[in-house]
Amino acid sequence: MAPSPCALCHTNRALILRPKDHSKLCKTCFISVFETEIHHTITMNALFKRGEKIAIGASGGKDSTVLASVLKTLNERYDYGLDLILLSIDEGIKGYRDDSLETVKRNAEQYGMDLTILGYDELYGWTMDQVVEQVGKKGNCTYCGVFRRQALDRGAARLGVKHVVTGHNADDVAETVLMNLLRGDLPRLSRTTSIITSTPSASSDPASNTNIKRSKPLKYAYEKEIVLYAHHKHLDYFSTECIYSPEAFRGSARALIKNLERVRPSAILDVVRSGEDMAKLVPGSDEGCGGACSSNVPIAEEEEGGCGSAAGRTVGGDMENMEKQLAQNDTAADNDLEIEITAKSLQKAKQHNRHDSAAVPLANGKKTKKGVTPRKTNKQVMGQCKICGYLSSQEVCKACVLLEGLNKGRPKNKIEVGYEVQDVQQRDQGADGVADVMQRTSIGGD
């Protein structure tokens, strides 16, 4: 085939075929267009405020690395006035994370961003290695996934950062839309398509620093283009193998998306858009206002891929009970209603009335049983976890249920789950930087 010229500059040789519109672009024009589109996503959705401090959930993987790189570029180019930092969660698996950890360290240097690593040990009192020691290898992914879901919010709260951005891309969103569609779970579909999800505070205290906003600036970016951007910009990222063993259902949804893309590349964004349109039809959805009012609407955490091997394991003894309990609490491992509230408000609540379940009504539709199709949006009464203060549909959030089980088996219980929000344990970046990483595929969602 004769080389095609770039559709934009008409000069350079085209190297990229864009999945969304089949346009053929040269490397320079592609990089420029990719960045400009993210800029549009950011401005159209008013994702950021000038002066805002933003924690980038950084795993060292392609998505979060590209996100950090692009945000740095755009922040400088368009003078967003953002204070960007990297936040990594270390689940504490010796050896396994070394490479991704090193990658985030290098990213911190390359992008001149502060990096904070928070370990599961700091957030929960247990490293994953310790969990495995206690419960065995089987089923430990359940712990990892449940802990992971709260980790970025807890970490941000510790740092006094109110906005966490994650590297979820269009493929991730399309995959989640399909999964929820196939489950018949439109309420959750509505939440997961939102570009801004906000974890609500149970407190009306405006000074609350745990009303953490979450957003996904790469929501409309194809995974293919993210990888190509990283490639052509020579970004330094790390990949794990774990994606090859996602839970069967998510794996199938992912394969379906990738197969559709081969045949009809625009399908991915079409699914995302369909998801958004369907979300508008769901009662109680915040999509009707284009996400502008979403900070007022409590939204449960988006669905994130769990570390695949959690599903379908046979486990013995305590683990089995734990799994049962969890299954009762919530049917799917990816369900997630746990939202952190302020330590301040927690203390307040304790002082005032010792009411464990200062109930806060949330619009959501989580309470579905396996195999039962939800017919409408359920209004669910949310309380806060009486142990850690996270908002939870149960008296005790999933993380605390797991911790309780773990701590029972530990002779000396010196674990207190992070009440000390102000006690920011920030590892010194130092000259050689420190980082740490979580691969979303291994523990589910970045």
Place this chain on the structure above:
Amino acid sequence: MSNEDDVPITIEFSGGLEILFGDQKKYSLLLPAKDESGAPANVAFLVRHLCDKVMKDPRKELFVLDDTVRPGILVLINEADWELEGEDKYEVQKDDHIMFVSTLHGG
């Protein structure tokens, strides 16, 4: 094994795909100039060759599915998207740099 009809090329794996190829990212190899049927070696033949001769991991399906590169793996022929070059029908040329990049791995 090599003869003068072999085509010298470089192959690169990234995005986690190198895990399937003995954790080695770059390979210089000599590809037979003709495929099994005597037709000029194309990318489809190269992929079969890589599977049979180079891949260390038994999980072939993580690289090849339905006789072609698994969806989600990008193929760059001299930096260009293979879709711009005729995909697996592209006839491999001397000194080509062909890269396989997985988008399937975690980030």
